[in-house]
Amino acid sequence: MNLSYWELKNWFTNVDYTIVGSGIVGLHAALRLRERFPESKILVLEKGMLPQGASTKNAGFACFGSISEIIDDLKSHSEEEVVRLIQKRWEGLQLLRRRLGDATIDFKPYGGYELFLKEDENGYNDCIRKLPFINEILKPLFKSDVFAKQIDRFGFAGIQEYLVFNPFEAQIDTGNMMQALLKNAFSENILILNQQTVTAYLDKGNEVEVTLDDFTFKTKKILFATNGFANFLTNAAVQPARAQVLITEPIEDLDIKGTFHLDKGYYYFRNIGNRILLGGGRNLDFVTENTTEFGQTEIVQNKLEQLLKEVILPNQNFQIAHRWSGIMGIGNSKNPIVSQLSDNVYCGVRLGGMGVAIGSLIGTELADLV
Numbered sequence: 001m002n003l004s005y006w007e008l009k010n011w012f013t014n015v016d017y018t019i020v021g022s023g024i025v026g027l028h029a030a031l032r033l034r035e036r037f038p039e040s041k042i043l044v045l046e047k048g049m050l051p052q053g054a055s056t057k058n059a060g061f062a063c064f065g066s067i068s069e070i071i072d073d074l075k076s077h078s079e080e081e082v083v084r085l086i087q088k089r090w091e092g093l094q095l096l097r098r099r100l101g102d103a104t105i106d107f108k109p110y111g112g113y114e115l116f117l118k119e120d121e122n123g124y125n126d127c128i129r130k131l132p133f134i135n136e137i138l139k140p141l142f143k144s145d146v147f148a149k150q151i152d153r154f155g156f157a158g159i160q161e162y163l164v165f166n167p168f169e170a171q172i173d174t175g176n177m178m179q180a181l182l183k184n185a186f187s188e189n190i191l192i193l194n195q196q197t198v199t200a201y202l203d204k205g206n207e208v209e210v211t212l213d214d215f216t217f218k219t220k221k222i223l224f225a226t227n228g229f230a231n232f233l234t235n236a237a238v239q240p241a242r243a244q245v246l247i248t249e250p251i252e253d254l255d256i257k258g259t260f261h262l263d264k265g266y267y268y269f270r271n272i273g274n275r276i277l278l279g280g281g282r283n284l285d286f287v288t289e290n291t292t293e294f295g296q297t298e299i300v301q302n303k304l305e306q307l308l309k310e311v312i313l314p315n316q317n318f319q320i321a322h323r324w325s326g327i328m329g330i331g332n333s334k335n336p337i338v339s340q341l342s343d344n345v346y347c348g349v350r351l352g353g354m355g356v357a358i359g360s361l362i363g364t365e366l367a368d369l370v
Contacts, residue, residue, distance in 0.1 A: 076359050
C-alpha cells in the first residue's frame with residue numbers, strides 16, 4: 001500500500017478503536033464508543049464496497065420471531081432463554097427506531113403473518129394449539145396478546161384456513177437504514193475505510209497490530225463485527241448461512257401488505273410498495289448454503305419462483321426484476337456472541353438472521369465491553 005505521510009497521520013496513527021465490519025453492529029458499536037469516549041480516534045474497516053454481509057442485503061423485517069420459529073426455538077432453548085432473546089430483539093428494534101427515526105427508515109407497522117402450507121398439517125395444528133401458551137409467556141413483555149388467528153384475506157393458495165397474525169411486526173427500508181447509520185457515523189467523526197480486509201491481527205498486551213494485506217498499523221483495541229464471516233474468529237461457533245432473495249417488477253393492484261413467514265421462517269416475503277420480495281430456501285440444501293460466497297442456485301431459485309406462482313401470487317402475472325444473496329451468521333444457539341477474546345480483542349457476532357432486530361443492541365453491548 002503506497003500511503004503518504006498525511007494518510008498515515010490522519011487515518012492510521014494513534015488509533016484508539018478499530019472496528020472490523022461497517023454493518024448494523026459495527027456502526028452501532030462505533031457510535032456507542034463515540035458517546036463513551038468523545039475524544040477517541042475510531043476507525044471502521046469494511047472489506048466490501050458497502051457493508052458486505054447482510055446489513056444492506058436483508059429483507060427489512062422488523063420482527064422478533066414467527067410463532068413456528070418460537071416453538072421451534074423452545075425445543076433447543078429454555079423458556080427463559082427464548083423470552084430473553086425476544087426481549088432483546090424487541091429492545092433492539094426500539095433502539096434502532098429511536099436512533100434513526102421511523103420516517104428515515106420508512107418504518108411501516110403493517111403487522112406480520114405466518115402462513116402454513118396445506119401439507120404442513122402437523123406444524124399448523126401444533127402452532128394453533130400452542131398459540132395461547134406462547135401469548136402467555138410473552139404477555140409480561142408486550143402487555144397484550146402477540147399472536148392471533150386470522151382468515152386469509154390476501155388470496156393465497158394451497159394454505160391452511162388461518163394465518164397467524166402479529167400486530168407488533170413491521171417493515172423497514174434496509175438501504176435507508178444503512179445510509180442513515182453511515183451519515184451518523186461520519187457526522188460523529190468516525191473514520192470509515194471500505195475495501196479493506198483484515199488478514200491478521202496480534203494482541204501485544206498494550207496494543208493490537210493489525211495487518212491489511214501488505215500494510216500493518218497499531219490500534220489500542222480491535223472489535224470484530226463480522227457476523228457470518230466470524231467462523232475462524234470463534235472456532236466455528238459461527239457458521240455462515242447464505243440467504244437467497246428475489247424481487248418482482250411492480251405488480252398492478254397488488255393487495256399484499258405486511259411481512260410474511262412460511263415454514264419456520266425458512267421462507268419470508270413482504271411487499272415493497274407494489275413489488276414482492278421473497279427470500280429463503282436454504283433448508284433445501286444446508287451444505288451448499290453454508291458458505292460466505294454470494295450467489296444463487298437453481299434449486300433455491302426454482303423453489304422461490306414456485307412459491308410465488310402457486311402460493312403467493314396464484315392468479316397474477318409477475319416478472320422477476322432482480323436476484324441477490326446475503327450472508328447471515330448462525331450457530332448451535334440463537335444467542336449472539338458478545339465477548340472479549342483477549343486483552344484488547346472483542347467480538348459481537350452470530351445474529352442468527354435477526355440482525356435488523358438485534359444488531360443495534362449487540363453493537364452497543366460490544367462497545368460496552370471495552
